[in-house]
Amino acid sequence: MKLRAWSAARFVVQLPEGHRFPSSKYPAVRDAVAAVIGDDAFAEPDPIDRDALARVHDEAWIDAIDRGTLGASEERRLGLPWSPSLRERSLRSVGGTLAAARDALERGVGLHLGGGTHHAFAGFGEGFCVFNDVAVAVRALQREGAIDRAVVVDLDVHQGNGTARLFAEDPRVFTFSMHGEKNFPFRKEPSSLDVGLPDRCDDARYLRALADSLDRVLDEARADVAFYLAGADPYAHDRFGRLALSFDGLAARDRFVVDACRARGLPLVVTTAGGYAKDTPEMSGAEAVARIHARAVEILASG
Numbered sequence: 001m002k003l004r005a006w007s008a009a010r011f012v013v014q015l016p017e018g019h020r021f022p023s024s025k026y027p028a029v030r031d032a033v034a035a036v037i038g039d040d041a042f043a044e045p046d047p048i049d050r051d052a053l054a055r056v057h058d059e060a061w062i063d064a065i066d067r068g069t070l071g072a073s074e075e076r077r078l079g080l081p082w083s084p085s086l087r088e089r090s091l092r093s094v095g096g097t098l099a100a101a102r103d104a105l106e107r108g109v110g111l112h113l114g115g116g117t118h119h120a121f122a123g124f125g126e127g128f129c130v131f132n133d134v135a136v137a138v139r140a141l142q143r144e145g146a147i148d149r150a151v152v153v154d155l156d157v158h159q160g161n162g163t164a165r166l167f168a169e170d171p172r173v174f175t176f177s178m179h180g181e182k183n184f185p186f187r188k189e190p191s192s193l194d195v196g197l198p199d200r201c202d203d204a205r206y207l208r209a210l211a212d213s214l215d216r217v218l219d220e221a222r223a224d225v226a227f228y229l230a231g232a233d234p235y236a237h238d239r240f241g242r243l244a245l246s247f248d249g250l251a252a253r254d255r256f257v258v259d260a261c262r263a264r265g266l267p268l269v270v271t272t273a274g275g276y277a278k279d280t281p282e283m284s285g286a287e288a289v290a291r292i293h294a295r296a297v298e299i300l301a302s303g
Contacts, residue, residue, distance in 0.1 A: 007113040008092035032290035047091035055139040058123040078125040090130035097133035104267035116229040116273025118160035151221035156231030156273040157241045164189035174221035203249030232275030232292040239276045254296040
């Protein structure tokens with residue numbers, strides 16, 4: 001069955017000029033992935049409904065995003081100013097991950113070119129993350145009886161603190177985060193398994209750490225579905241990453257996760273999570289992020 005990609009790239013968050021969040025990466029990623037799987041493979045997600053959000057997030061936080069009543073301290077913590085475009089994009093981003101999760105259960109793999117907003121907690125957003133899309137998708141699938149157990153394989157360069165907190169009391173959800181130990185968030189929440197890496201960690205050390213952990217994670221999780229946060233931010237030229245992976249190293253990482261899930265017949269949901277590459281003489285930062293994700297999609301489409 002042909003790979004389908006969910007994308008809300010049309011819904012761009014309006015940000016002040018010079019804002020450090022690279023919203024231009026989403027159209028660039030969509031275009032790069034379209035060159036791999038074709039324009040006809042794309043679908044646009046609907047906004048997530050309030051009932052699904054409320055199984056994870058506090059009503060007061062949902063209301064603040066819906067009505068635009070965030071205080072100054074809440075906007076600082078989130079790192080994004082409120083706007084109608086932020087609300088729309090955030091709702092569709094969660095909808096995209098849930099749609100991709102349903103694809104994974106039906107087709108074996110689901111792809112969302114967005115999501116991975118793992119710093120969102122029940123009652124507040126943080127680090128550019130408004131709602132926790134993976135947590136909302138897990139709870140929706142559990143409520144429907146589609147799954148009982150899930151595993152989160154978070155390979156964004158930043159620790160998945162919101163996801164860890166949201167599932168801390170639920171043994172049915174195994175949370176695995178491999179991240180830069182000295183990077184944001186500076187107060188980590190304990191995941192089921194955390195692997196902290198040193199600054200400037202290269203391909204070889206990174207891939208050894210992943211090989212040492214992933215089989216154990218998948219075996220212990222006994223999951224019905226895996227959510228993979230395939231962050232582009234471990235890349236050597238990422239503005240916020242502090243690790244030193246190459247394009248080939250990131251592709252090897254993605255291949256390792258995809259192969260491990262396929263070997264177990266484990267449905268896999270892929271989200272793109274973070275990516276903040278700097279411009280280099282060879283390419284723009286948005287092009288670098290797009291290249292990383294397009295190579296991941298090539299791997300997904302090859303199976």
